[in-house]
Amino acid sequence: MEKILEIKNLKIEYKSNERTVEAVNNLNLLLNKGESLGIVGETGAGKTTTALGIMGLIPDPPGKIVNGEIIFEGHDILKLSKNKLRAVRGKKISMIFQDPMTSLNPVITVGDQIAESIRIHEKLSRADAVLKAKEMLELVGIPEERYAEYPHQFSGGMKQRVIIAIALSCNPELILADEPTTALDVTIQAQVLDLILKLKREKNTSMILITHDLGVVVEICEKVAIMYAGEIVEYGTTEQIYENTSHPYTRGLFDSIPDIDAKEDRLIPIQGLMPDPADLPKGCSFEPRCRYSTEKCKESNPDTQEIGNGHFVKCYNYIKRGEQ
Amino acid sequence: MKPLIERKNKNGFWGDAWCRLKKNKGAMFALAIILIMIFCAVFADRLAPYPYDLQDYNHTFETPNRQHLLGTDNFGRDILSRIIHGSRISLLVGFSSIIVAIILGGLLGAVSGYYGGRVDNLFMRAMDILMAIPGMLLAISLAAVLKPGLLNLVIAIAVADIPGYARVVRASVLSIKDQEFIEAAQCVGASDSRIIFKHIIPNCLAPIIVQATLGMAGAILSASSLSFLGLGIQPPTPEWGSMLSSARQYIMSYSHMTTFPGIAIMITIFGLNILGDGLRDALDPRLKN
Numbered sequence: 286m287e288k289i290l291e292i293k294n295l296k297i298e299y300k301s302n303e304r305t306v307e308a309v310n311n312l313n314l315l316l317n318k319g320e321s322l323g324i325v326g327e328t329g330a331g332k333t334t335t336a337l338g339i340m341g342l343i344p345d346p347p348g349k350i351v352n353g354e355i356i357f358e359g360h361d362i363l364k365l366s367k368n369k370l371r372a373v374r375g376k377k378i379s380m381i382f383q384d385p386m387t388s389l390n391p392v393i394t395v396g397d398q399i400a401e402s403i404r405i406h407e408k409l410s411r412a413d414a415v416l417k418a419k420e421m422l423e424l425v426g427i428p429e430e431r432y433a434e435y436p437h438q439f440s441g442g443m444k445q446r447v448i449i450a451i452a453l454s455c456n457p458e459l460i461l462a463d464e465p466t467t468a469l470d471v472t473i474q475a476q477v478l479d480l481i482l483k484l485k486r487e488k489n490t491s492m493i494l495i496t497h498d499l500g501v502v503v504e505i506c507e508k509v510a511i512m513y514a515g516e517i518v519e520y521g522t523t524e525q526i527y528e529n530t531s532h533p534y535t536r537g538l539f540d541s542i543p544d545i546d547a548k549e550d551r552l553i554p555i556q557g558l559m560p561d562p563a564d565l566p567k568g569c570s571f572e573p574r575c576r577y578s579t580e581k582c583k584e585s586n587p588d589t590q591e592i593g594n595g596h597f598v599k600c601y602n603y604i605k606r607g608e609q
Numbered sequence: 610m611k612p613l614i615e616r617k618n619k620n621g622f623w624g625d626a627w628c629r630l631k632k633n634k635g636a637m638f639a640l641a642i643i644l645i646m647i648f649c650a651v652f653a654d655r656l657a658p659y660p661y662d663l664q665d666y667n668h669t670f671e672t673p674n675r676q677h678l679l680g681t682d683n684f685g686r687d688i689l690s691r692i693i694h695g696s697r698i699s700l701l702v703g704f705s706s707i708i709v710a711i712i713l714g715g716l717l718g719a720v721s722g723y724y725g726g727r728v729d730n731l732f733m734r735a736m737d738i739l740m741a742i743p744g745m746l747l748a749i750s751l752a753a754v755l756k757p758g759l760l761n762l763v764i765a766i767a768v769a770d771i772p773g774y775a776r777v778v779r780a781s782v783l784s785i786k787d788q789e790f791i792e793a794a795q796c797v798g799a800s801d802s803r804i805i806f807k808h809i810i811p812n813c814l815a816p817i818i819v820q821a822t823l824g825m826a827g828a829i830l831s832a833s834s835l836s837f838l839g840l841g842i843q844p845p846t847p848e849w850g851s852m853l854s855s856a857r858q859y860i861m862s863y864s865h866m867t868t869f870p871g872i873a874i875m876i877t878i879f880g881l882n883i884l885g886d887g888l889r890d891a892l893d894p895r896l897k898n
Contacts, residue, residue, distance in 0.1 A: 342795055375797030382796075387789040392811045401807070402797035451797060 286317040288356075289459060289491050290339070295353035297334050297343060297515075304563040308334040310515040312353070313589070316459075316508075321485065321492040323502035323523070325538070326512030327559055332495045333383075335512075336461045339493075340380055341370045358458065376406040379452040381462040381481075385444035385469075389436040395447045396422065396432030399454055406455045421450040425480060442473035446480065453484055460485070460492045466501065478505060499538060503527060511535045514559055514570040517589070521596035531592060531603040533575050569600070577602045626815075629891040636887020642880035650696040657690035662845045670863050680865045682856065688866065691847035692873050698848045699877065702762055702832040702841075703825045709767035710828075711821060714774025719805050721775070722782030733779070736772040744769040748831055752840040762841045766831045770824055777820050781813030815892035822885035826878040833874055849874045 297309040309331040316322050324332050337343050339355055341362055355362040357378065365373065379402075382388040389398060399418035403409060409417065419429035425446040436444055445465065452460055462481065466474040482505055485492055494506055502509055502523065509526040511519040511534065519532040530536050537555035557574040560566055566573060572582040581601055589599045630636055649656055658678075665685035673680045679688040717736070721729035739747070748765045755761035785791065786809060794808050833850025835841035842848035844855065849870045856866035 340796055342792065371798045371800060373798070374795065375799075380793070380796040382789055382793055384789060388793045390790045390794070390808050390812070393807070401794075401799070405798050405803075448793070451793075 286320075288315065289318045289358060290314070290316040290493075291354075291356040292335075292339075293354045293356070295335070295338060295355065296351040297331070297338055298349050298351050299347045300349060301347055306563045307565060308348075308515055308562060309338065310565075312515070312517055314510060314517070314520075316491055316493065318458075318491055319489045320508060321494060321506045322508045322510060323506035324493060324495045324510050324512055325497065325499060325502055327497070329559060329562065330512040331515040331562075332512055333463055334515075336380065336463050336493065336495060339461060340374055340378060341365070342374075372406070375402050375457070376455045377457055378459045378461065379455070379457040381445075381448055381452045381460060381465045383464040383467055385441055385448055388448055389444055391436055394433045394435055395439065395444075396434075399447065399450050402451050402454050418450075418454065421454050422447075424453075424484070425450045442469055442477060445469060445473075445477050449477070449481060449484070453488070453490075456488055456490075458491060460490055461495070462492060463495045464497070465494075467497070474501075481505075499542060511538070514562060514565060516570065516599060517597075518571065518599045519597065520589075521593065525593060525596040529593065529596070531596070531598045531605070532600050533577050533602075533604065534571050536604060537574075571600075577604075626888075626891045630887055633887045633890065635883050636891070639880040639883035639887065642876060643884060646696055646700060646877055646880070649693050650700045653694045653697055657687075657693045659687040659690045661691045661694040661847045662686065663690075670859070670866075672863075672865055679869045680863075682852075682866050683859060683863075688852075688869055691852060692849070692870060695847040695849045695852060695870065695873070696877075698759070698842055698846065699829045699832060699874075702759070702766065703829040706763045706766040706770065706828045706832075707821050707825050709763060710770035710824070711774050711817060713767070714771040715778045715810070715817065717771070718775035718778030718780075719782050719810060722779040723786055723801070723805055723809065729779075732775070736775045739768070740772040744827075745831065745834065748835060749838065749840060752835050757840055757843055759842065762832055762835060765835065765840075766828050769831070770828065773824065774817070774820060777816050778813060781816055782809050785809050785812045819885055819889040819892065822881055822888055826881035826885070829874070829877060829881075 292312055292314040295309055295312040296307070299306040299308055312331075312335060314322070324335065326332050334343070334348075338350060339357070339362065343350060350363055353363075357373070362370065362373070389395065393401075396415065396418050399421050400411075400414040403414045403417050404411070407414075415432070419432055422429050422432060427443060427446055427450075431439075436447070439447065445468075449465070460481075465481065466477055469477060478501060481492075484490075494502065496502060506523055509521065509523050510517045511526070511532065513534050519526060519535045526535065530539055534555070540553040541555060543549060543552055555574055560570055560573065566583075567586075568583045569575070569578070569586055572578045575582065579602060587599055587601045589597050591597050592603065663686060665681065667685065668677065668681050669683055669685040671677055671681040677687050677689065679692065681687055682691070717732050721732040748769045751765035751768055752761060755764060782805075791804060791808055794804050799808070832841055833848070833853070836848045836850030837854040839851075839854065842851055844851060852870040853867055856863075856870070860867050
């Protein structure tokens with residue numbers, strides 16, 4: 286399989302006057318062409334920061350990529366010049382944003398916003414770009430007659446479709462979908478996910494899907510990375526993660542999902558809160574909330590180890606197969 | 610289906626604003642005044658009953674009568690004709706100085722708002738220096754240093770107005786540049802200039818337009834004041850301020866010579882101010898109802 290994206294030891298910090306927030310710590314990721322990877326984690330785990338890092342859009346200041354490499358199609362994105370980076374954004378890598386309500390410019394018609402991305406990256410005349418934009422609208426299921434309407438005339442789900450159309454308009458190699466369905470209601474969520482999946486299959490695009498929702502991941506992704514406090518704590522194929530959950534945090538995430546068959550009065554949450562990213566514990570960052578913690582966990586931060594074919598866990602006392 | 614969709618398209622942001630403005634009777638009245646003024650200025654040659662510099666020594670200092678609706682001045686020139694011609698200068702100076710001020714001030718404001726940091730500091734401190742000098746004083750000193758004339762009058766007034774626009778634009782750019790659609794535009798690979806001009810500026814047009822209509826009234830007033838002081842338009846070209854200035858010595862005996870140019874200034878400023886107020890309400894979508 287051909288690698289499309291490889292992230293090595295990525296470390297991103299946000300600096301304010303006195304505090305340094307370690308948003309992403311030693312992150313390693315590998316994505317093959319045509320694959321989709323789900324990044325799952327709590328709010329503040331560094332998922333969006335990772336995505337912005339891949340786009341080269343970490344706001345600096347206060348953000349800073351301290352260390353690491355992001356290799357996309359053989360080139361380190363962090364070393365690209367501003368102009369080259371701009372040619373990659375939108376053309377090779379594109380992003381689907383979380384909130385369709387605020388991600389479209391309110392004073393430009395939706396059609397023109399799709400055409401804009403096409404005109405930036407492809408040498409097309411204005412008329413051709415408009416034609417292509419109309420095609421994209423139809424592709425995401427919006428009649429092309431609505432080309433000249435403004436975002437406020439669209440519903441949330443339709444806006445998200447427009448954003449997907451913008452993201453796909455230049456046939457990117459990689460889509461970063463940052464919680465594409467969070468702002469939508471459940472039925473629309475399903476439609477939008479189906480749409481993303483359909484288009485992704487048609488064009489054999491790779492995708493990174495950032496989400497809180499483990500259910501969405503299992504439907505869409507081949508691989509899953511579980512993020513906690515800026516680190517990937519477990520990484521593997523969807524099957525490995527779901528069938529052979531190894532990290533206590535991942536276990537906790539699964540436990541906190543209500544089971545439709547069992548009659549339960551209460552959910553089983555993970556006790557405690559994520560540590561302050563400006564003041565991470567010395568040892569494992571999950572240790573304070575972990576049922577399996579030992580002295581060793583408090584003392585030192587475990588390294589990532591491979592426990593199966595392509596299944597990585599960052600834990601000393603990971604749960605072994607059959608122990609659950 | 611078709612006509613329904615087309616009708617919808619007409620109401621965008623500007624369509625809605627226009628609908629709200631139409632409901633505001635005061636603003637529509639003011640708009641009518643401004644349009645009449647523009648009409649007068651454009652067709653001054655046809656509308657004016659006499660040439661503005663025609664001197665008739667048999668009819669000097671005449672009070673309003675049939676031949677001269679607003680009377681004549683000390684050279685026997687028809688005051689109505691001079692006021693009609695004067696509207697050209699006033700509107701020209703008003704419009705062009707505001708346009709110059711908006712372009713320069715807007716550019717400075719947009720760049721400092723968007724890039725922030727050192728550029729912002731540099732530009733805004735320069736604006737602060739300009740702001741520290743009272744606008745009229747600055748215009749007077751500029752007009753005195755440059756030679757009197759239309760172009761220099763425009764420059765003098767525009768420079769005094771730049772800081773105001775720079776601040777307004779900077780403030781709106783600051784509030785807009787952190788919104789998600791700007792990040793989205795960066796994500797599709799749009800360049801900085803494209804983001805500033807296509808995405809940010811159209812979103813902060815509303816406050817700029819309001820500031821411009823209110824500012825134009827100020828600019829016309831400044832032009833009149835400078836001409837009154839002899840630093841603006843030179844005689845015999847009629848300009849409301851210079852008409853006032855030359856009529857000043859006769860104010861006790863022939864007050865109509867000062868009254869009518871004064872009323873012309875007043876009506877124009879009044880119209881622009883009311884229109885500016887109306888636009889402010891119309892362009893604020895939070896007041897939708």
